Amino acid sequence: MMNPLKIAKQDARLYMSFMYVTFASLLVGGLMGLLQTLARSGKFTLPFNINYYTILTVHGVILGLVLTTFFIIGFQFALMGKTVGISDKQRKAGWWAFWLMLVGTVMAAVTILVGQANVLYTFYAPLRAHPAFYIGLALVIVGSWVAVFTNFRQLYVWKKANKGQKSPLLAFMVVINMAMWFIASLGVAASVLIQFIPWSLGYAETINVLLSRTLFWYFGHPLVYFWLLPAYMAWYAIIPKIIGGKLFSDSLARMSFILLLMFSIPVGFHHQLTEPGIDPTWKFIQVVLTFMVVIPTLMTAFSIFATFETTGRRLGHKGLFGWFKHLPWKDVRFLAPFIGMVAFIPGGAGGIVNASHQMNSLIHNTIWVTGHFHLTVATTVILTYFGIAYWLVPHLTGRRLTPRLNKLGIIQSIIWTVGMTIMSTAMHIEGLLGGPRRSNFSTYAGGDQVQSWIGYQMAQAVGGTILFIGIVLMVYIFIQLAFFAPRGVEEFPIAEEEVDAEPTPKLLENWYLWIGITIALILFAYTIPVFDILKHSPPGSVPFDWPIGRY
């Protein structure tokens, strides 16, 4: 294993720029979330005539697309810089990625805030937002592609300089995630560039609604794995070092990432199970493919707990559960991601319900789904990101995570856990009772059923308020770590292999093979149904502006 490199000041500046946007997004998007839960409790009206769906759109776009993408790209750049290095040219490309994404983000955000894009982050046609919204999104994606190819290039250059050596594990993982992101985002990019932009500008009269939805969900599910894989990187290759252990298995980690690459894309139909225009047999095939990710997930769960136990026993903790008791619970770099891991158990179980061919119809588009992804992305993923930020930010700014900030971080993690347990549980139950997601407060036709939903909406407002306190605290910790914490050296933890570890098979780095299988699976899962969608397409849809308040 190579010794990790040092991160130079000018490189740290690039990585930190992504972090500033991440935490600014957290504050803005979190505030929107707070306002939503308050509005939907029925006890508050939004001030200044702000539309509920404007803040809902901001919340989804800023947290789901902006925060995640900026954090991931910044973190992955840091991982690449640390493991394989970055050249001047590559750093310049990194800045291009940053500015393109930022300009796109600002364009889309302003368009939403002035009420010209109340279309939510899924922007389903034929609701039509102002063209600047779609162009902004396209810029974010194009910017991310610059990062994709820069990361590819970084590993390529390293491989050429280190012939015959296996790539550093974290660099390998980054490249897998970026390959997945690139292949997946081609779908949404095609939809935005070929369908939405010409149609929103008036050059195309109509749009094929079902095709646009299919292209969106071809991207929409791998999007969630794009969020998750950086968390897995930390679980596999960083947490073991934090707890004083070694990498469980280099080849197993690589294998699980390869499986995630293959089975995260040909699965979008499980978001479209209740749609009228897709052959149910193809829906079922994609349901089966969706469930294949259970395998790498089980591998991950095993190796994480195996690492915990091996490490604990090696450190001399006796008894059946001594190793568990002695995990570093007071180290927020461990605690926050650990809570994330635990949240993934109910999160994953809920996901199995969602993707099940039939059970899906009980919860489709109910607020159960919102409760589900607030466990997965807004707990598992985000707490792991926070867990990374606690050491990454001071490492980059040349400061230290002080005991006081560590303690605040632990308090933050607990606040988050309490708030999310309340909010997400209330959402799950309300969803099972039929309460819809993505809806402003409404008493509908009245009656007992609706009344039962409103009680849970109050609970969501309570949970949402607690979570917002957690967000403010997290932003405070970030500002401290970025600007005020005492100067010093914070470790960039990367787990090493055991001395007697078995060699990693060369096959695992055969990119042609794995990307080839990925593409073959996508072609298998999508060719015939997309052909059917095109062949059986109804007359296209003209744009609708007035339903979203545009005239």
Add this chain to the structure above:
Amino acid sequence: MHLHKFEKVWLIFGMGSLALFLVILGFAAFWKGTHPQSHIETIDPENVEAHDSFKPENLGLREVADGKYIVNIVASAFNYDFGMDADGKPVKKIRVPKGSTVLFQITSKDVVHGFQVAGTNVNMMVEPGHVSRLETEMKNVGEFTVVCNEYCGIAHHQMFATVEVYE
């Protein structure tokens, strides 16, 4: 690639459960016919009246055989059109006896909508250009709220109706 013995056991158990689970889903879908709705029937969203089911006089609830009903609905922002009652007022509530079989047929004249009879398995996307269709048996007595559960615009939460199942 070397796998720990316990990990092999764990993975075999996990993959076995997964296979069993998928077989159950597949059996239910292909032998018991519990596929989610998909009929791949298209329609011109600007001229839904051309389809027999969605002519204004055919909207709403109709008993087609003993205990068998069809409900035709046209969705548009922000309304479900169940036709008119005897007084010429728009129907907002339909009533069916317990145990009846009801076929819901719905399409959209404008944007994407949802159609969920909350508390039942009736949950469909409604898309312009497509006909959504689902048959169900109303087994439980009560008032069930019909909600639009896909965002369709800024008054989306005011799009609803009621299905009453009586004894």
